[in-house]
Amino acid sequence: MKVKRAGKYGFCSGVRVADIKVKRFAGKGGRGAILGQVVHNERVVEEMERLGVRTVHALEEVREPVVVFSAHGVPPSFHDRAKSLGLEILDTTCKFVYDIHKESRKALAAGAHLVFIGDPNHREVLGYTHDLDPACYHIVHSAEQARAVDWSVYPSVKIFYQTTLNAEEYEEVARVVERANPDTSRADTICYATKENQEAARLLAEDPEVERILVIGGKHSANTRHLNEICSRYKPSRLIQGAEDLDAAWLRGVRCVGLTAGASTPDYVVEEVERRLLELAGC
Numbered sequence: 001m002k003v004k005r006a007g008k009y010g011f012c013s014g015v016r017v018a019d020i021k022v023k024r025f026a027g028k029g030g031r032g033a034i035l036g037q038v039v040h041n042e043r044v045v046e047e048m049e050r051l052g053v054r055t056v057h058a059l060e061e062v063r064e065p066v067v068v069f070s071a072h073g074v075p076p077s078f079h080d081r082a083k084s085l086g087l088e089i090l091d092t093t094c095k096f097v098y099d100i101h102k103e104s105r106k107a108l109a110a111g112a113h114l115v116f117i118g119d120p121n122h123r124e125v126l127g128y129t130h131d132l133d134p135a136c137y138h139i140v141h142s143a144e145q146a147r148a149v150d151w152s153v154y155p156s157v158k159i160f161y162q163t164t165l166n167a168e169e170y171e172e173v174a175r176v177v178e179r180a181n182p183d184t185s186r187a188d189t190i191c192y193a194t195k196e197n198q199e200a201a202r203l204l205a206e207d208p209e210v211e212r213i214l215v216i217g218g219k220h221s222a223n224t225r226h227l228n229e230i231c232s233r234y235k236p237s238r239l240i241q242g243a244e245d246l247d248a249a250w251l252r253g254v255r256c257v258g259l260t261a262g263a264s265t266p267d268y269v270v271e272e273v274e275r276r277l278l279e280l281a282g283c
């Protein structure tokens with residue numbers, strides 16, 4: 001069996017930086033708790049817990065002296081809340097997420113109504129919207145939802161995307177808003193790392209030699225799911241979290257497997273999957 005990796009896959013710069021910051025902190029004996037998963041990958045979460053930095057789901061659950069804010073960011077008010085609880089902050093928010101915080105506040109100050117295209121339950125989206133007056137924004141994730149709103153009542157509209165979305169898939173959502181309100185503009189907020197991984201996954205899936213594709217990543221990772229959706233359009237594809245999820249029966253007789261990985265998947269997990277694949281093939 002031959003294994004072909006996508007030209008670009010795995011950890012993005014934001015997650016690499018977050019991972020390094022937390023490991024450096026833990027390595028110096030720091031005691032902290034991460035609010036939400038540091039990245040959407042269960043293996044990384046387990047690794048952090050082994051290093052002594054556990055995951056919590058509310059600021060009030062933090063018993064350690066330091067709270068870690070993940071690469072997805074938090075609502076600005078969480079900084080004050082953490083301080084009022086006597087916590088120090090280790091902020092690993094990605095700089096691209098901070099750019100959207102800044103740009104959306106600027107658009108709001110200029111009088112625009114904000115539209116966030118994304119998952120309303122995703123921590124990144126909650127970070128942008130939690131502190132805002134609900135009359136100032138909408139979160140939409142389908143064209144149907146966009147059609148249900150009368151956008152023409154707003155003097156202007158500014159569209160932002162959750163960083164890890166697949167732009168093509170949400171084009172119609174943006175167009176619905178634009179058709180209803182001519183004074184609509186888009187902020188190009190889909191992260192380059194996501195675009196590169198998606199494009200590389202598409203090229204891998206189009207490769208005639210590749211028969212099946214494995215997409216490695218956390219089951220709660222939006223960008224990993226999007227990679228799997230892209231690959232599934234071309235070839236039978238499966239999302240796995242690691243080597244332990246490999247299904248020998250699904251791979252029987254396959255001569256070439258494509259591998260790609262989400263932006264929160266560490267390199268060592270990709271290596272483990274490839275090693276296990278070659279073992280299964282008896283190489």
Ligand code: SF4
Binds near residue numbers: 014015071072096191
């Ligand atoms: S996917 Fe992009 S926006 Fe998200 S953490 Fe990585 S570099 Fe930052």
